Amino acid sequence: QKEVEQDPGPLSVPEGAIVSLNCTYSNSAFQYFMWYRQYSRKGPELLMYTYSSGNKEDGRFTAQVDKSSKYISLFIRDSQPSDSATYLCAMRDDKIIFGKGTRLHILP
């Protein structure tokens, strides 16, 4: 079992819909949980991070961590075409481990 599992997609949703992106993990030592957004031919950019379990909201984005289930989620409300990108989950104990990324397409 890989340390971090993420469905690669692609995921296509209409503009304005709520998007749900998820990752599962196996290493219970992970403490920091992050979501990165990567546009085509660009490096990843940090979108959100959370420490341990709980929710964190930033504008249209909400990150959730459930350590008991080893499951993290990113929700995007009122999705826009500019949200079309690859979303990478990442987790950290002594180094950051990335998921494969989910390609998201928001259809106008």
Added chain:
Amino acid sequence: EAGVAQSPRYKIIEKRQSVAFWCNPISGHATLYWYQQILGQGPKLLIQFQNNGVVDDSQLPKDRFSAERLKGVDSTLKIQPAKLEDSAVYLCASSLVGRDYGYTFGSGTRLTVV
């Protein structure tokens, strides 16, 4: 604040040739990372520097890859000789010491080995 600078943006070489990539981190960022991102995969850490010392190079294929950060600022990553499976985007990232939750990435160098 200027971002992480990388060059070149693209490189095409034949297998068994050598290639070098350059990275200039954000000013003041003591920690520098090189990642390899193969198409359809997440980034994989190759090497981490703090100032000019290596913190982690456990996933660096040392028979062909080398990296240095001589003055604790910019860094070079070299591959010699290159293999077809080295085709990937090589990303450099930097962070402040103790910023455990995220780095700033450059745009990467896209390497194609033919």
